[in-house]
Amino acid sequence: FWVSITLRAAKIGECRQVLAVVRDISARKKIEEDLAQNQQRLEAQNDLREESEKSLRNALEAASMWTWRWNLESRTTTWGEDPQALIGSRPADGYPDFRDLVVQQDREAFLKTGREAILLKGEYSIQFRIQRTDGEVRWIFAHGRVSLDDDQNPVAIIGVAQDITVPKR
Numbered sequence: 001f002w003v004s005i006t007l008r009a010a011k012i013g014e015c016r017q018v019l020a021v022v023r024d025i026s027a028r029k030k031i032e033e034d035l036a037q038n039q040q041r042l043e044a045q046n047d048l049r050e051e052s053e054k055s056l057r058n059a060l061e062a063a064s065m066w067t068w069r070w071n072l073e074s075r076t077t078t079w080g081e082d083p084q085a086l087i088g089s090r091p092a093d094g095y096p097d098f099r100d101l102v103v104q105q106d107r108e109a110f111l112k113t114g115r116e117a118i119l120l121k122g123e124y125s126i127q128f129r130i131q132r133t134d135g136e137v138r139w140i141f142a143h144g145r146v147s148l149d150d151d152q153n154p155v156a157i158i159g160v161a162q163d164i165t166v167p168k169r
Contacts, residue, residue, distance in 0.1 A: 001026040064163040068098070070144075071156050072118070086140075086163055088133030101130040103137065114144070118154050121146050127164065139168040 006021040067080030077098045084090055087101055102110045106128040117124040123145045131137050144159030 002029040066161050067159070068161060069147075069156050069158045070098075072154055083161075086132075086138070086161060087130065088136070090133075096133070098130075101132070103129045103131055105129075114157065117144060117146050117157065121148060121152070121154055127168075138163055139165045 002025045004023045004025045006023075008019045010017045010019050064085075066083050066086050068083075069078045069080075070076070071078070075097070077095075079095075083095065087095060087098070099107070099111065110126060110128045113124045113126045123143070125141070125143045127139060127141050129137050130140055141162045141164045142159055144157040146154045147156040147158050149155045
């Protein structure tokens with residue numbers, strides 16, 4: 001077991017003494033060891049998570065895929081990766097709403113598919129074309145899933161987008 005010893009010299013009259021206080025600190029040491037082990041586990045998990053995220057980013061890049069989240073309340077898209085290679089260079093005022101990039105001929109089907117997924121609180125997959133910020137038209141495959149809050153109300157659609165222009169050609 002672990003102990004903490006405190007010694008103090010004292011003189012009482014002509015008698016010199018050493019006063020000692022001995023405390024059992026085994027419980028504290030056990031807690032410290034547990035905390036150190038937990039810290040090591042957390043660091044190992046963080047390393048593993050970082051490596052997994054890096055592998056996922058590499059896989060997504062190799063597959064010409066991007067992850068995204070469309071917030072239903074704010075009507076904004078958040079990208080997991082920089083979408084420049086997908087939608088073109090970023091204007092000074094930021095990327096346009098992704099829905100606005102969908103070519104006119106595909107827009108109604110694109111919007112309808114999203115509305116139906118929200119109503120059904122489900123998933124969807126769709127192919128459509130976008131016109132990038134540089135004017136180039138690209139074919140996109142998107143798969144999305146409606147994300148629900150604790151009360152089962154739709155709050156977002158999360159998914160992946162893949163540039164399928166080359167295979168489509």
